[in-house]
Structure formats: structure tokens, C-alpha cells
Amino acid sequence: MKRRKTLHRWTTVVAGALTLLAAVPANAASKPVSTYDSTTARPIDRSNVDLVAELQPLEKCLYEFGVYPAGGVGYKDSSLPYDHYTPLQASVLTLRAQIMRNNVDTVAGILIDSDGQGVSSMQVAVSSRTTDSQPSIAELVVNDPIASAAYDYVKGAAISVGALRIDAAPLRQQCTIREEFHSLRGVDGRPVTVYTSPSPGSGKMNVVTTPHYEEPVRQLAKRFASDVAIAIDSIEDAGRHDDFAPWYGGLRVNDGMGNCSTSFRVNVSSVITADHCAGSGPYGLNFVNNGSNVGWASNSLKAANVDAKVLTGSTYDNKIWTGPVDNTTTFIKAEGIYPYALAPANGQFLISGAQTGQGALTYQGIYNNAGTACLSSSWGYGCQLLELNAVGTICHRGDSGGPVGQYDPINSRVVALGVVKAVLGDQFSSHKCLITNIEAISFLYGGATIG
DSSP states (O other), rough: OOOOOOOOOHHHHHTEEEEEEOOOOHHHHSSOOOOSSTTOOOOOOOHHHHHHTTTTHHHHHHHHHOOOOTTOOOSSSOOOOOOSSSSHHHHHHHHHHHHHHTTTEEEEEEEEEEOSSSSSEEEEETTTTOOSSSOHHHHHHHHHHHHEEEEEEHTTTTTTTEEESSSOOOHHHHHHHHHHHHHBBBBSSBBBBBEEEETTTTTTTEEEEOOGGHHHHHHHGGGGGGGGGEEEEEEEEEOOOSSSEEEEEEEEEEEEOOOOOOEEETTTTTTEOOOOOOOSSSSTTEEEEEEEEEEEEEEGGGGOOOOOOOEEEEEEEEEEESSSSOOSSSEEEEEEEGGHHHHHHOOOEEEETTTTEEEEEEEEOOOTOOOOOOEEETTTTEEEEEEEEOOOSSSTOOOOOOEEEEETTTTEEEEEEEEEEEEEETTSSEEEEEEEEEHHHHHTTTTTOOO
16 A cells, blocks of 8 residues: 655755745635535546637637637636636736737737735736827727626726836737747758747747757847847756555656656546657557556647646546655645736746656746747647746756646645746756646646646
8 A cells, every 4th residue: 555645834945945935825725726526537628629729820829828719618608718716816817818819909918916915916018019109908998898897806906907008019910920930940941949938028029949940040030120039048848756546746657768747637537747748669658657557648738739638547646746756755735726827926836846856946927928938849839838947957857747836825735837848948057947837738628627
């Protein structure tokens, strides 16, 4: 049988000091995010993957910016792909989505300030290139009852909402810029490895590529002049041992080609990992841990440009490992979804990868990273990426597929933020940890329950 496990408070060592990670906002931690019966398994519904595949280019680009299409299954037909946010969270996120959806030729981005306890302000960045005056929020939500109702609720909660004009491309032009860079081919005819990340605070699209593809990327950048910021760095898709099922997140799994990690249980019946963690080795699509079967890979989200899939065929628990990579005694419950758009800049989040073990990551914040980054790599075109800062060997090769979340001390759990995708920069020093937004994964799996 499994060894007895002791629940420890989730902590991390930073620069020699033991630091408790910041809690989720008070309005998120006061009650469980979901009322779903976590003891009952249910199948994954892929209807929303088909919905995304049929979107027109602009709609698909907005989806990649975190503006989800209406008409999906598994959640209410609104701007939210998840029904269990608090009323205030839902109103802020709905207002963000509807303003972006309805003003693609005017709005350049939306900046949300969060102090870790809740939202303090919201600013709509309007392109000065497309309007001679600064519109009011009332003008941006006119004729949209969903946006108007959300705006009224947010104002009633005493959250400051305003607009500011900036010299930046509006959303439609940002979509064109992104499409151009991710369609780029090198002299060898192969897709260029490139990363694009909107930065509403700077008014630019951050574009990162490797030294091998620097020349074609810089040539293309000349077409967009001041709308992009080019950087050259390394980009690479990014163990702990257990004995047997039920399997936890943060587990080392091997597909016969290399090691990856598991992250969060989904719909009770499966566990999430990265889609690029698939090989054609002796195990094929079967993943093992220390010789024991963890599950068969299925339900890839690559068709929706999301680097995720699930393992099924065994039993899984709503827990993730804590402590170092050789630990098999401490864990914590993991459930719910943390809305990235409300995450505080410089807020700390948890990683529990099979290579790293337990560590801390720092969120860039929506001013510097709109949480809607995309990466073209050897795996293909992947979007719905969030960018966090990492140091040393935290977020390393082998952590791909592993969990990243926010510690919630009130409910003694970790709330899911995302799944490790890739490393941007030198993975042995200060670098970026790119993760796939868990909100998008839940949406694509038909409003799936995380945990």
C-alpha cells in the first residue's frame, strides 16, 4: 500500500529564506470554486475543440487572447468558459472579454491591477491611431447588455474602470502581426521558432526567436516598425517517483522517449500532461512511472493550438506532490481554476515538476504579458501561454506537463493556473517559464472540472 503521507503547508525556499506563498484573492478563497462532485467521473467532451476549429481568423485570434466564443458546451453561454468564479471575478472577466470582442479596431489591450487580494482597477488601452478622442467606458459597452451589466456590477464594487489612449496597434492589427510571424519560414523552408506576446503596458508585441532564425524575423519586423520589440534567446520545450495508483500531479512519467510530468486531475477520470510529451518509443502512447502504468495518452488539444492532452486508464487523485523530487510523503489538494487575467503582477505561483520538485515562479503581470502568448516550436503552433519568471533550475526540461498554481491557505489547496509548456532563455539561470492556461484547457474539454 502507499506510504502514509503528511500534509504540510505549502512553502518555498527563496534566497535562503522560508517564505509562505501569497494567497489567492479573498473573493476567490472564501469558498470552493466548484460544487461539482469530485467523486464521480465523467467523460471529456470535445465539442469546444470543434467549435474553435470552425472560428473565422479574427474570432480565433480573439480566442487566443483569452476571449472565448459563445455557444460552447459545459458552461453558460456567455463570455466565461468557467461557471464557478465569484460574481465580482465573473463581472471583471466578462467586461474584459466583451470590450475586446466588440472593439477590435479601437482597443489595444486591457490592463487589470490586482494586489493579490482582489482587483483594484481596470484600464482599457485605446489605440490613439484609430480614435481622435478618448472614449468613455460607457461608449465602449453601448448596445451590449452583457457588457453593460458587467460594467454596472464592477462599478458597484467600487473598482476604478477607465480608458487611456496609447500609441499602439489595435487588436485587429495585433492579430495580423501575430499571424505574419507565426507563418514565417526560414531559408530551410521550415517554420521559424518564434514566440509572440502582447504587452499592453509598452504598446508593443514582444517577439522572441533563436539565433538561427534571427535574420528572417528581423526582416519581417521592419514591416511593423515600432509595433514589435525583437529579442534573441534560446527557446526549448521543457523525477519524482511514486509507487502506484492513484497517481498525483507533479509525477515523473516516461513514454519511452523522455521524462515529463503530470499536473492536474480532470473530470476525475484523467490527468493532464503536455501534448509534446509524446514519443514513438517502446511504450508508444503509454506512460509509465517506475515500471507502473500511469495511463494512455488521449484527447490531444493540438487541433486547437493548445499543448495539452490527458492520460487515462488508471486511477488519479486531486492532489499534487510537494517537496523535493525524491519526496513521496507530502502533497496538497489541487482543484479549481485561477483566472490569469486577475493574477497580480509579481505574484508568486507554485510549480511542482518532476525535475524541479517544488519551486516558486513569479507572474509577469498583465501589463507586461497579456497572458495570451503563442509559440511556434518543433511541436507546432501553441497558444494560450502565460509567462512567469524563474531562477536557477526551477522550470526545467522534464517539468513539461507539470502543475503551476496558487496556494490557497483558507481551503488548504492549490488553485490551478496552468501546465508547464516551455523554457524561454537559459534554463540554468534566470529565465521565463511558459505555461498553458488551465482555463483554456477546461474550456476545450467541455467545461471540465479541475481537481
